[in-house]
Amino acid sequence: MANIMDIISSFAIPAFIFIVLVYGHLKGVNVYESFVEGAKEGFTTAVKVLPYMVAMFVAIGIFRASGSMGILVSFISPVTELLGVPAQILPLVIMRPISGIASTGILAEIFKVYGPDSFIGRVASTVMGSTETIFYTLSIYFGAVGIKKIRYTLWAALLAEIVGLIASVVVCTIVFGR
Amino acid sequence: MVNVIWILFILIGLVIAVFNGKVAEVTQAALDNAKYAVELCFGLIGVYALWLGLMRVAEEAGLVNKISKKMQGMMRFLFTDVPARHPAIGAMTMNIIANMLGLGNAATPLGIKAMKELQDLNPHKEEATDAMCMFLIINTSSVQLIPTTVVALRSAAGSSNPTEIIGTAFIATVCSTMAGIIAAKVLQRYY
Numbered sequence: 001m002a003n004i005m006d007i008i009s010s011f012a013i014p015a016f017i018f019i020v021l022v023y024g025h026l027k028g029v030n031v032y033e034s035f036v037e038g039a040k041e042g043f044t045t046a047v048k049v050l051p052y053m054v055a056m057f058v059a060i061g062i063f064r065a066s067g068s069m070g071i072l073v074s075f076i077s078p079v080t081e082l083l084g085v086p087a088q089i090l091p092l093v094i095m096r097p098i099s100g101i102a103s104t105g106i107l108a109e110i111f112k113v114y115g116p117d118s119f120i121g122r123v124a125s126t127v128m129g130s131t132e133t134i135f136y137t138l139s140i141y142f143g144a145v146g147i148k149k150i151r152y153t154l155w156a157a158l159l160a161e162i163v164g165l166i167a168s169v170v171v172c173t174i175v176f177g178r
Numbered sequence: 179m180v181n182v183i184w185i186l187f188i189l190i191g192l193v194i195a196v197f198n199g200k201v202a203e204v205t206q207a208a209l210d211n212a213k214y215a216v217e218l219c220f221g222l223i224g225v226y227a228l229w230l231g232l233m234r235v236a237e238e239a240g241l242v243n244k245i246s247k248k249m250q251g252m253m254r255f256l257f258t259d260v261p262a263r264h265p266a267i268g269a270m271t272m273n274i275i276a277n278m279l280g281l282g283n284a285a286t287p288l289g290i291k292a293m294k295e296l297q298d299l300n301p302h303k304e305e306a307t308d309a310m311c312m313f314l315i316i317n318t319s320s321v322q323l324i325p326t327t328v329v330a331l332r333s334a335a336g337s338s339n340p341t342e343i344i345g346t347a348f349i350a351t352v353c354s355t356m357a358g359i360i361a362a363k364v365l366q367r368y369y
Binding site: 024026027054057062065097104108115126129130137141145153155159163171172176 | 183184187188190191192194195198200203204206207208210211212214215216219220223224226227228229230231232233234235236237238239240286287289290293294296297302303304305306310311314315317318319320322325328329331332335336337338339340342343344345346347348349350351353354355357358361362365366368369
């Protein structure tokens with residue numbers, strides 16, 4: 001099973017490229033010209049996203065460098081202990097919805113301190129693998145089309161994240177034991 | 179909402195920095211991160227160009243419609259306010275498939291394309307539609323089959339079985355996505 005997963009993950013991108021090009025060619029598409037035409041949008045899309053990226057990265061950088069992140073962790077930990085969530089993964093839980101890059105760094109640090117095969121390491125892996133960055137995704141996607149009123153999107157996304165967190169702890173406890 | 183959180187991050191950060199005596203660190207972090215964000219964006223141009231190029235080929239070949247048809251029933255349930263044959267359905271379907279395979283870099287340009295298509299259907303250009311909200315909630319709860327980054331990190335950290343968390347992560351991601359979809363369906367009645 002693990003082998004099949006390995007094969008799938010390493011072949012996904014090349015297989016996608018292969019299938020698209022072969023299928024396009026067989027359907028009579030001028031593959032090269034239509035690729036270049038589509039690729040032109042790449043630059044404008046990246047440039048449009050840039051100011052949103054700068055805004056988010058600067059805000060998070062200030063919050064973290066000031067020590068506010070550490071204070072937030074110490075405030076929330078009594079609540080999460082009631083849910084059975086190991087306090088050691090709290091920095092990851094807080095960072096996960098905010099920044100994919102930063103949370104990847106925190107996960108690597110958790111592995112270094114507790115080991116990837118410890119209960120904490122497994123829960124952290126499951127949380128990281130089952131959730132996504134929320135603020136980044138919302139700012140990029142809504143920003144790209146100029147939406148300002150996002151209605152209930154953030155609340156529903158945060159609820160899904162919390163459900164994913166609790167499910168991670170429960171499933172890891174059942175599958176691996178504490 | 180993003181506006182409020184953004185301001186809070188910065189203002190709380192600045193005030194706490196003064197109390198913690200970390201004003202210099204905060205200045206440095208702000209400047210470094212601004213620079214890093216730009217570098218990241220420029221790094222994205224190539225990947226965006228590659229995937230948008232491939233998408234155009236797939237589109238012109240009719241591949242998108244073909245894959246979309248297999249997920250049509252589910253997509254109709256999720257996005258009741260989008261016409262079945264609208265290009266947004268194709269882009270959203272491809273984005274969801276790319277996310278499931280863990281092709282994060284592929285998913286993002288597809289997702290932005292989907293948002294542009296959805297914006298064409300939007301009567302109030304600054305306010306998100308139900309379809310946009312549902313699409314982004316599914317995106318952020320990440321229906322991921324293979325958490326490639328985590329497996330790579332675990333392997334690098336010397337795990338005896340780096341892929342053992344694929345199963346647990348899959349179950350957890352199904353739970354979170356279901357919760358997100360239910361929350362979206364309920365909340366769209368009240369907002």
